[in-house]
Amino acid sequence: MPATTDTGSRTRTGRTRGTRSRHNFRGNMLPAALTVSPVAIWFGLLILVPMIYVIVISFCSLDSNYNIVFRFTLDNYKRLADLDYLQIYGNSLLIALTSTVICLLLAYPFAYLIARMRGRAKIALYMLVIVPFWTNSLIRIYGWRTMLGAQGLFNKLLMGAGIVDKPVEFLFTRGAVILGMVYALFPFMVLPLYTALEKLDGSLLEAAKDLGARSLKTLFTVTIPLTATGIFSGCIMVFIPTLGYFFVSDVLGGGNSSMIGNVIESQFRRGNNWPLGAALSVILILITLVLVKLYQRAGGDMESLGG
Amino acid sequence: MIASVPTAGASVATDVVNGTDAVAAAVPHAPDTSGPDVADVIVELKNVNKVYDGVTVVRDLNLSVRAGEFLTLLGPSGCGKTTTLRMIAGFETATAGDILLQGVHVEDQEPFERDVNTVFQSYALFPHMTVAANVEYGLKMKKVPRAERATRVTEMLDLVQLGGFENRYPAQLSGGQKQRVAIARALINQPKVLLLDEPLGALDLKLRKQMQVELKRLQRKLNITFIYVTHDQEEALTMSDRIAIMHDGVLEQLGTPVQIYDRPASKFAATFIGETNLFEGYVADLTPDRAEIVIESGRIAVELPDDSVPGKPAFGPEDLVAVSIRPEKVRFSATPVPDFVLAGQVKDVIYAGSFASALVTIPNGSEVRIQRRAGEALPQPGETVHLYWELADAVPILGQSGVVFDTIIAATLATDEAAADALNATPGAVKRDAFDVAAATNDATDPDLQREQSEQREYVDRAPTDAGTHSTDLHRRQAG
Numbered sequence: 001m002p003a004t005t006d007t008g009s010r011t012r013t014g015r016t017r018g019t020r021s022r023h024n025f026r027g028n029m030l031p032a033a034l035t036v037s038p039v040a041i042w043f044g045l046l047i048l049v050p051m052i053y054v055i056v057i058s059f060c061s062l063d064s065n066y067n068i069v070f071r072f073t074l075d076n077y078k079r080l081a082d083l084d085y086l087q088i089y090g091n092s093l094l095i096a097l098t099s100t101v102i103c104l105l106l107a108y109p110f111a112y113l114i115a116r117m118r119g120r121a122k123i124a125l126y127m128l129v130i131v132p133f134w135t136n137s138l139i140r141i142y143g144w145r146t147m148l149g150a151q152g153l154f155n156k157l158l159m160g161a162g163i164v165d166k167p168v169e170f171l172f173t174r175g176a177v178i179l180g181m182v183y184a185l186f187p188f189m190v191l192p193l194y195t196a197l198e199k200l201d202g203s204l205l206e207a208a209k210d211l212g213a214r215s216l217k218t219l220f221t222v223t224i225p226l227t228a229t230g231i232f233s234g235c236i237m238v239f240i241p242t243l244g245y246f247f248v249s250d251v252l253g254g255g256n257s258s259m260i261g262n263v264i265e266s267q268f269r270r271g272n273n274w275p276l277g278a279a280l281s282v283i284l285i286l287i288t289l290v291l292v293k294l295y296q297r298a299g300g301d302m303e304s305l306g307g
Numbered sequence: 308m309i310a311s312v313p314t315a316g317a318s319v320a321t322d323v324v325n326g327t328d329a330v331a332a333a334v335p336h337a338p339d340t341s342g343p344d345v346a347d348v349i350v351e352l353k354n355v356n357k358v359y360d361g362v363t364v365v366r367d368l369n370l371s372v373r374a375g376e377f378l379t380l381l382g383p384s385g386c387g388k389t390t391t392l393r394m395i396a397g398f399e400t401a402t403a404g405d406i407l408l409q410g411v412h413v414e415d416q417e418p419f420e421r422d423v424n425t426v427f428q429s430y431a432l433f434p435h436m437t438v439a440a441n442v443e444y445g446l447k448m449k450k451v452p453r454a455e456r457a458t459r460v461t462e463m464l465d466l467v468q469l470g471g472f473e474n475r476y477p478a479q480l481s482g483g484q485k486q487r488v489a490i491a492r493a494l495i496n497q498p499k500v501l502l503l504d505e506p507l508g509a510l511d512l513k514l515r516k517q518m519q520v521e522l523k524r525l526q527r528k529l530n531i532t533f534i535y536v537t538h539d540q541e542e543a544l545t546m547s548d549r550i551a552i553m554h555d556g557v558l559e560q561l562g563t564p565v566q567i568y569d570r571p572a573s574k575f576a577a578t579f580i581g582e583t584n585l586f587e588g589y590v591a592d593l594t595p596d597r598a599e600i601v602i603e604s605g606r607i608a609v610e611l612p613d614d615s616v617p618g619k620p621a622f623g624p625e626d627l628v629a630v631s632i633r634p635e636k637v638r639f640s641a642t643p644v645p646d647f648v649l650a651g652q653v654k655d656v657i658y659a660g661s662f663a664s665a666l667v668t669i670p671n672g673s674e675v676r677i678q679r680r681a682g683e684a685l686p687q688p689g690e691t692v693h694l695y696w697e698l699a700d701a702v703p704i705l706g707q708s709g710v711v712f713d714t715i716i717a718a719t720l721a722t723d724e725a726a727a728d729a730l731n732a733t734p735g736a737v738k739r740d741a742f743d744v745a746a747a748t749n750d751a752t753d754p755d756l757q758r759e760q761s762e763q764r765e766y767v768d769r770a771p772t773d774a775g776t777h778s779t780d781l782h783r784r785q786a787g
Contacts, residue, residue, distance in 0.1 A: 210418050210493075
């Protein structure tokens with residue numbers, strides 16, 4: 001309140017009040033700075049500096065020995081316009097989208113179940129989502145690789161049951177990559193959905209029923225619209241990591257660089273072409289930013305509707 | 308009835324030959340229009356029980372709701388009234404018993420299959436829909452054509468005086484407006500019965516009173532059966548055609564507001580509705596039409612209701628009874644009155660605008676309240692008065708559990724020496740081992756009403772002096 005009055009009066013009555021308020025502000029600077037600085041240093045060192053570094057080298061060139069030289073060029077970005085790279089971006093987005101949709105379809109009923117459960121069953125279901133976090137996801141993905149392999153659990157079961165004669169090639173397919181993504185990111189979809197569903201007022205569902213809506217109608221006219229925020233944030237939290245989880249497509253997709261994360265990784269390591277890798281990263285960051293912006297807009301709208 | 312008389316007369320006059328037939332035809336018609344009939348019952352609950360985790364929330368409930376009436380389920384929180392409403396709506400399943408809507412069993416019907424609608428306590432408006440979309444929702448679900456939907460929504464919003472609010476969202480409405488939208492939304496499907504679960508609970512007092520009147524008017528206009536749940540006894544008295552008082556999952560009394568106020572059937576009903584003075588004692592002397600009852604502070608008399616009163620309690624000598632007498636029915640006299648031995652000293656006189664009351668301390672230490680309209684005579688503080696009443700004004704209530712009573716006796720005998728002394732000192736008091744407890748309560752049990760009254764109360768404080776002179780000191784106190 002006082003801040004608003006000050007800004008308002010400053011434009012009208014001139015310097016005196018403005019100066020005083022600035023003085024007060026400066027007096028409060030020290031504690032504020034002390035409180036904020038650890039976070040600011042953390043943020044600056046670990047996020048801002050590397051980010052600027054990536055952006056800078058994305059405009060640098062390589063000399064004949066594949067060393068980075070600070071000579072401005074747009075070649076790296078030009079190369080990205082190649083059909084190959086566009087295809088990889090397209091493929092990555094497709095896999096991310098498919099994984100997100102499958103995640104949503106699986107997670108929504110599950111989150112609904114947790115939200116409606118009471119007591120022990122609720123805790124048990126909730127832990128089913130949380131416990132996998134306690135193990136490294138890379139290890140868990142290798143677990144899938146073992147199970148999906150030619151001598152893996154699934155093929156043994158299928159052959160034992162006489163459904164197939166020779167092992168099915170689950171591994172190194174797009175399906176396997178999507179499976180891995182869905183598996184690895186499922187909790188990130190469940191948690192925001194659960195939060196949204198838990199907040200949903202049960203009497204609204206009763207009101208819909210009371211007014212003649214059957215279960216499915218209630219779901220589409222009340223439950224889903226009122227949990228749209230959770231759906232959006234869940235989708236964002238699955239979609240964006242999918243683009244970057246290169247190890248999943250590495251382990252389950254056979255490392256044939258089908259996704260953008262793999263390409264970036266290989267440019268930095270095997271390819272030793274940091275500027276190109278950086279350019280690829282910058283584009284990925286831009287895509288992510290656009291998505292987050294879209295989410296904020298959608299989320300913001302939902303909030304003003306729901307409040 | 309008035310309308311039917313000229314019609315019958317006209318047919319006699321014009322149709323002279325068949326005059327007798329016309330009269331004969333009119334006669335069997337009469338009971339249908341006046342008295343309650345089986346065909347009139349729209350909701351029927353038979354031996355309904357509801358058990359949650361081993362706790363019986365509603366016990367052996369039998370209730371018939373007549374078409375077009377305003378029935379209130381009244382009781383304190385946790386008495387099972389909301390559960391009963393939710394069983395009628397279909398949100399809860401009865402553990403045992405039958406629920407019939409227009410004579411059809413609905414126990415297994417889903418809420419969307421039942422021809423009833425609910426106004427929820429929290430309104431439960433869909434926050435992502437406009438006012439118009441909220442109201443239209445029921446019609447959409449019933450697949451009413453778009454054009455008809457639009458006109459009916461407009462009509463309904465006009466009915467609840469919310470025309471022009473179509474495009475607002477619930478978050479942009481005040482509590483009273485939300486309430487109206489909730490009512491409009493529930494009424495748009497023209498249900499046979501409207502269920503209202505404490506719909507005015509969240510509104511402030513002034514708005515609540517206004518909405519009470521509006522709801523009642525709406526109910527008369529649309530001629531829809533309302534089943535209304537509240538814990539507010541004043542609300543129930545104001546709006547209802549009949550009140551069902553529930554307590555601990557049991558229906559204690561069902562009757563018109565006047566019946567319930569004048570002839571409460573249980574101690575709970577007597578204290579929950581309005582203010583009352585309650586005396587507990589045993590029947591000492593019994594004739595077919597009256598009983599004399601010995602209480603801790605003396606002896607009182609009461610007229611027994613005649614046999615035509617339904618649920619007339621059957622009293623026997625020495626039965627433990629409670630007697631309820633409303634504060635406005637208590638009379639006082641400077642000299643002893645026949646049939647009564649009940650004297651006390653006036654402790655305080657309280658002036659409350661339109662009425663005033665005197666608090667009289669009787670020998671066992673409890674207070675009896677006498678209430679009069681402002682300007683009518685009341686005894687002065689410090690005076691000793693003999694209390695009595697018209698025998699027909701007091702209501703005898705039977706049905707204390709002997710076990711409970713014995714426990715209280717044991718407890719009071721063990722601890723309360725002073726009470727025993729007071730008993731001995733009282734003229735006319737009877738010493739009796741099996742009887743020791745009598746209480747007179749005059750507290751209104753409804754906290755809302757108490758608060759409301761105390762807000763506008765003016766106290767006349769008169770310091771009592773022994774010579775009968777009074778120093779009067781009038782001042783206001785603001786409770787709060």
